[in-house]
Amino acid sequence: MKKLKERWNLTSNKQLIIVFIVFAITGSSSAKLAGPLTDVFGVTREMGWLIYWPFRLLIIFPIYQVLLVFFGWLFGEFKFFWWFEKKMLKSMGLGFIFKD
DSSP, X not given: OHHHHHHTXXXXXXXXXXXXXXXXXXXXXXXXXXXXXXXXXXXXXXXXHHHXXXXXXXXXXXXXXXXXXXXXXXXXXXXXXXHHHHHHHHHTTOGGGSOO
């Protein structure tokens, strides 16, 4: 836990636990919301896994990004999750989204 706190510049175990909780809630929520959205777009499992799962993952990605910052804000860790979001997107080659 000490290495994660240092890596993420967190100051307490409480803050680290909050970060873990936010990651858990965000992952579960984005996966849960992807189901109804695939229905809205008319993409079903019957179309085959080659269409269904890539589409579902493409739906989950932006939902996850928004929810991560939202739940981070809700739990009082907006600054950390905004930093984390920018770092993650830059590492994926999507840094052009942010103008630093």
